[in-house]
Amino acid sequence: MSGFNKVVDTYEQAMAGLEDGMTVIAGGFGLCGIPEGLIAQIKTMGTRDLTVVSNNCGVDGFGLGLLLEDKQIRKMVSSYVGENALFEQQLLNGELEVELTPQGTLAEKMRAGGAGIPAFYTATGYGTPVGDGKEVREFNGRPYILEEAITGDFAIVKAWKADTYGNCIYRHTAQNFNPMAATAGKITVVEVEEIVAPGEIPPSEIHTPGIYVNRVIKGSFEKRIERKVTAN
Amino acid sequence: MSGFNKVVDTYEQAMAGLEDGMTVIAGGFGLCGIPEGLIAQIKTMGTRDLTVVSNNCGVDGFGLGLLLEDKQIRKMVSSYVGENALFEQQLLNGELEVELTPQGTLAEKMRAGGAGIPAFYTATGYGTPVGDGKEVREFNGRPYILEEAITGDFAIVKAWKADTYGNCIYRHTAQNFNPMAATAGKITVVEVEEIVAPGEIPPSEIHTPGIYVNRVIKGSFEKRIERKVTAN
Amino acid sequence: MALTREQIAMRVAKEFKDGDYVNLGIGIPTLAANYVPEGIDVMLQSENGLLGMGRYPTEAEVDADMINAGKETVTAITGASIFSSAESFAMIRGGHVDFTVLGAFEVDANGNIASWMIPGKLVKGMGGAMDLVAGAKNIIVTMTHADKHGNSKLLADCTLPLTGVNCITRIITDLAVLEVRDGAFHLTERAPGVSIEEIQAKTAGPLVVPDSVPEMVL
Amino acid sequence: MALTREQIAMRVAKEFKDGDYVNLGIGIPTLAANYVPEGIDVMLQSENGLLGMGRYPTEAEVDADMINAGKETVTAITGASIFSSAESFAMIRGGHVDFTVLGAFEVDANGNIASWMIPGKLVKGMGGAMDLVAGAKNIIVTMTHADKHGNSKLLADCTLPLTGVNCITRIITDLAVLEVRDGAFHLTERAPGVSIEEIQAKTAGPLVVPDSVPEMVL
Numbered sequence: 024m025s026g027f028n029k030v031v032d033t034y035e036q037a038m039a040g041l042e043d044g045m046t047v048i049a050g051g052f053g054l055c056g057i058p059e060g061l062i063a064q065i066k067t068m069g070t071r072d073l074t075v076v077s078n079n080c081g082v083d084g085f086g087l088g089l090l091l092e093d094k095q096i097r098k099m100v101s102s103y104v105g106e107n108a109l110f111e112q113q114l115l116n117g118e119l120e121v122e123l124t125p126q127g128t129l130a131e132k133m134r135a136g137g138a139g140i141p142a143f144y145t146a147t148g149y150g151t152p153v154g155d156g157k158e159v160r161e162f163n164g165r166p167y168i169l170e171e172a173i174t175g176d177f178a179i180v181k182a183w184k185a186d187t188y189g190n191c192i193y194r195h196t197a198q199n200f201n202p203m204a205a206t207a208g209k210i211t212v213v214e215v216e217e218i219v220a221p222g223e224i225p226p227s228e229i230h231t232p233g234i235y236v237n238r239v240i241k242g243s244f245e246k247r248i249e250r251k252v253t254a255n
Numbered sequence: 256m257s258g259f260n261k262v263v264d265t266y267e268q269a270m271a272g273l274e275d276g277m278t279v280i281a282g283g284f285g286l287c288g289i290p291e292g293l294i295a296q297i298k299t300m301g302t303r304d305l306t307v308v309s310n311n312c313g314v315d316g317f318g319l320g321l322l323l324e325d326k327q328i329r330k331m332v333s334s335y336v337g338e339n340a341l342f343e344q345q346l347l348n349g350e351l352e353v354e355l356t357p358q359g360t361l362a363e364k365m366r367a368g369g370a371g372i373p374a375f376y377t378a379t380g381y382g383t384p385v386g387d388g389k390e391v392r393e394f395n396g397r398p399y400i401l402e403e404a405i406t407g408d409f410a411i412v413k414a415w416k417a418d419t420y421g422n423c424i425y426r427h428t429a430q431n432f433n434p435m436a437a438t439a440g441k442i443t444v445v446e447v448e449e450i451v452a453p454g455e456i457p458p459s460e461i462h463t464p465g466i467y468v469n470r471v472i473k474g475s476f477e478k479r480i481e482r483k484v485t486a487n
Numbered sequence: 488m489a490l491t492r493e494q495i496a497m498r499v500a501k502e503f504k505d506g507d508y509v510n511l512g513i514g515i516p517t518l519a520a521n522y523v524p525e526g527i528d529v530m531l532q533s534e535n536g537l538l539g540m541g542r543y544p545t546e547a548e549v550d551a552d553m554i555n556a557g558k559e560t561v562t563a564i565t566g567a568s569i570f571s572s573a574e575s576f577a578m579i580r581g582g583h584v585d586f587t588v589l590g591a592f593e594v595d596a597n598g599n600i601a602s603w604m605i606p607g608k609l610v611k612g613m614g615g616a617m618d619l620v621a622g623a624k625n626i627i628v629t630m631t632h633a634d635k636h637g638n639s640k641l642l643a644d645c646t647l648p649l650t651g652v653n654c655i656t657r658i659i660t661d662l663a664v665l666e667v668r669d670g671a672f673h674l675t676e677r678a679p680g681v682s683i684e685e686i687q688a689k690t691a692g693p694l695v696v697p698d699s700v701p702e703m704v705l
Numbered sequence: 706m707a708l709t710r711e712q713i714a715m716r717v718a719k720e721f722k723d724g725d726y727v728n729l730g731i732g733i734p735t736l737a738a739n740y741v742p743e744g745i746d747v748m749l750q751s752e753n754g755l756l757g758m759g760r761y762p763t764e765a766e767v768d769a770d771m772i773n774a775g776k777e778t779v780t781a782i783t784g785a786s787i788f789s790s791a792e793s794f795a796m797i798r799g800g801h802v803d804f805t806v807l808g809a810f811e812v813d814a815n816g817n818i819a820s821w822m823i824p825g826k827l828v829k830g831m832g833g834a835m836d837l838v839a840g841a842k843n844i845i846v847t848m849t850h851a852d853k854h855g856n857s858k859l860l861a862d863c864t865l866p867l868t869g870v871n872c873i874t875r876i877i878t879d880l881a882v883l884e885v886r887d888g889a890f891h892l893t894e895r896a897p898g899v900s901i902e903e904i905q906a907k908t909a910g911p912l913v914v915p916d917s918v919p920e921m922v923l
Contacts, residue, residue: 024746024784026724052535052572053558055551078572105611114609123610126534127576127618131372134573139798139840140363141394143375146621147580150652152604153617162373162403171394183552188748188784195459195569196536197552202571206799221784227427228460230571232756232786234726234748234801246551252559254543256528256566258506284753284790285776287769310790337829346827355828358752359794359836366791371580371622378839379798382870384822385835415770420530420566427787428754429770434789438581453566462789464538464568466508466530466583478769484777486761 029189029239030218034064037212037240041070041177044097048133048175049077049087050204053106054249056197057086058181058214060242065179066090076100076173078129078200083107085247094118100173102126106249125153128170130203135172137206137235142171178208181244182231185215186222189236190229198230205231214242261421261471262450266296269444269472273302273409276329280365280407281309281319282436285338285481288429289318290413290446292474297411298322308332308405310361310432315339317479326350332405334358338481357385360402362435367404369438369467374403410440413476414463417447418454421468422461430462437463446474488680489661490703495629497522497705498659499588502627503529510534510579510619512589513557515629519588530564532584534615536575539567556615576615580622587623589616591630591655593645596692598655598667600628601647613650620651632660632689639691641665641672662686664703671695676703706898707879708921713847715740715923716877717806720845721747728752728797728837730807731775733847737806748782750802752833754793757785774833794833798840805841807834809848809873811863814910816873816885818846819865831868838869850878850907857909859883859890880904882921889913894921 031037038061041047047065051057062081065073066089073096080099081088090096091109098120104110113119124132125147135143144167148154158169180201183194191213193201205211213231218241263269270293273279279297283289294313297305298321305328312331313320322328323341330352336342345351356364357379367375376399380386390401412433415426423445425433437443445463450473490498496518503509503523510532511517523529531540533555540555541562548562555561563569578584591602600620603613620626633639641658658665663686664676671693677686679702687694708716714736721727721741728750729735741747749758751773758773759780766780773779781787796802809820818838821831838844851857859876876883881904882894889911895904897920905912 026746055554103612103614123612125617126615130572130576137799138795140375143372147618151649190786195552199536200572203573226785226787229786248551249558252543258528287772335830335832355830357835358833362790362794369581370577379836383867422568427770431754432790435791458567458569461568480769481776484761
């Protein structure tokens with residue numbers, strides 16, 4: 024089954040084809056479950072004018088925040104971006120555009136993009152600035168707004184384990200946006216902690232079937248914690 | 256955590272509240288992964304004028320086909336209903352109405368119903384009888400039709416195992432429509448092969464979180480095979 | 488006396504019924520988890536994909552892959568489930584979460600809420616708040632009745648950009664419990680020792696005061 | 706000589722590339738799995754929720770919980786994944802399946818296909834066919850060139866209710882391989898020993914015949 028072996032050996036291969044102006048969908052919630060090495064590779068490549076779709080934009084000096092340092096991001100599509108000063112500065116300077124999207128709508132837009140649903144209605148955001156300019160329609164007497172799907176030229180995903188066919192599982196809440204991101208990239212690249220043989224992950228436990236995955240690379244992860252809180 | 260214990264002991268309790276004229280969403284694909292005991296209970300109750308949403312309608316004398324015997328079903332919403340003679344006869348007599356829905360659209364309508372998405376666009380069925388009378392809209396130059404969500408007064412679901420909180424896993428391809436059905440019932444009843452203690456199913460392996468489930472009952476299953484084919 | 492944050496949280500926790508699935512926002516709402524009454528169990532939903540959120544971890548239990556929607560390290564209870572963000576918001580949007588408790592800058596007499604954006608200040612984003620207010624079956628807003636300058640947060644019409652419309656039915660403040668219906672705030676309880684006059688003075692929107700307004704039981 | 710069912714399946718199998726995810730309809734399409742060329746691996750998707758469908762089970766392996774979209778008992782290959790119907794059709798509708806092979810009653814010169822309903826006959830349903838033709842990146846229709854009465858199935862316009870519009874680009878019949886584009890059938894290969902005249906006679910829709918039409922290699 025060599026045609027199904029998605030494993031690549033280098034980050035250059037993993038992100039080959041990424042070009043200026045492309046849209047990149049990234050999994051992760053805050054710093055949890057982010058494809059650290061793939062983000063670093065984009066920084067190394069210096070690709071510019073990117074539209075990045077991700078719930079957050081990392082922090083100063085880590086995660087997607089790294090791509091702000093050389094102003095590689097032109098536009099962020101996120102639900103919450105409050106964690107870094109560089110972001111704030113570039114936003115105020117007009118160097119960076121942000122499209123704030125409710126968290127559930129963002130997740131659903133990615134899922135829809137991967138699932139061939141071009142648009143859907145949701146009550147979320149109706150009557151708020153998020154609904155401005157969007158079609159409103161009533162179903163069963165309640166108003167909803169029309170939201171369109173998101174797809175990316177690339178999706179960058181962090182999984183716990185993948186087999187060589189690209190079947191993935193996620194660990195704990197590091198799952199978050201990763202499964203939807205994985206479905207919505209023209210090219211989906213998954214960075215994992217461990218690569219296993221096909222069959223090691225039981226078929227019904229697979230979170231992301233390999234059909235969505237184009238490339239798999241084994242990474243090593245710092246897994247920085249954003250807010251460490253412990254019980255007394 | 257007694258408030259989260261969803262286990263009921265009798266089929267009467269499991270289907271309590273089902274009334275004439277209600278909509279029932281049923282999991283299963285053909286005879287695979289069907290809630291055998293819950294269907295039998297509906298037959299016992301004699302509830303009539305039901306709208307049943309299920310990919311298929313069983314076969315003569317088994318599965319949802321049982322509900323045809325006493326003409327309990329007024330309308331079926333299905334993608335394929337070709338497996339029983341009684342169905343055919345009641346359809347030709349005008350005693351039974353059928354709304355044929357493409358299989359993927361049916362699955363998505365159930366998911367949408369459970370997920371608070373009142374409607375979505377899909378290319379499936381555009382330009383065919385399925386699209387008749389439905390709104391057509393172009394996205395990126397391609398025409399799509401608008402499909403509305405489905406919810407049920409009851410959802411009847413077959414899972415492999417559930418814990419007492421209603422967290423479910425499905426076995427092999429007996430999963431099929433069950434996870435979506437589980438989300439789309441005002442009252443969701445799950446019939447399982449085994450009830451386990453909370454924590455026995457690892458959190459990230461749960462297919463249907465217990466929040467969707469109102470009642471769990473342990474059943475015993477015949478698991479009739481529709482087309483047994485073996486290798487030579 | 489106006490309630491403390493902890494006392495507001497205590498009053499919020501009295502709303503919970505055994506078996507409720509609850510999503511608690513950051514701040515006072517989160518504190519409510521500490522005051523769930525004896526004999527009542529609730530299961531906490533964290534919108535980053537965790538149903539059955541537990542206590543904070545011990546030092547040994549800390550795991551970067553286990554966080555809550557506030558990005559804090561956390562644990563899961565026995566019987567928890569973990570899932571994707573799409574599944575999490577399917578639960579929320581689909582009305583499967585029984586209770587959402589969240590803070591707000593303003594609520595108005597039509598049940599509109601403003602909680603995410605103050606024009607002129609940097610906008611950080613709405614996170615999951617818009618989904619939560621659009622989806623939950625019951626929403627409780629907790630906030631101080633007035634801001635630190637004494638300006639009422641219970642208005643005839645919200646002045647700030649909205650988080651959701653026509654969705655708030657119950658408010659628990661440091662001074663009172665109010666229901667929102669028919670275009671007015673209906674006073675149902677007052678904080679111990681707080682006068683109706685004070686509540687009237689600090690409620691800018693239309694307020695309906697019944698003949699008898701009991702004190703809260705905490 | 707017109708191809709047998711097995712020969713049509715053999716020709717279909719030559720379309721597959723190593724690493725293709727393929728959904729095969731009931732009948733001739735399913736046979737194609739038996740003729741995948743040496744050195745080429747494809748992974749079969751079954752729309753009831755199985756990616757990596759394997760061979761039929763032995764008697765001992767038969768499991769009522771493991772079936773394919775044709776409701777036949779089946780096995781899974783090592784490295785298969787199993788998922789819900791919504792996930793399965795997300796794959797299909799979202800264009801992640803590389804190839805769909807299915808039968809048809811009629812195909813027309815605009816790439817429309819009719820495959821599920823004959824008015825006057827009992828309608829059993831479209832199953833997943835409409836999703837498959839709307840979603841797959843490449844669709845191959847396999848059918849006999851004409852029905853048993855000799856009536857062409859390749860028409861200027863379909864006469865039966867459609868399964869999908871403007872979606873068929875390639876047809877493999879017992880007589881020929883044809884591409885559908887620009888409102889015409891373009892003959893690209895003919896079955897060994899079949900004359901261009903026979904193909905012309907049995908193609909009711911507009912047919913473009915190039916100067917040279919090679920025989921199929923099976």
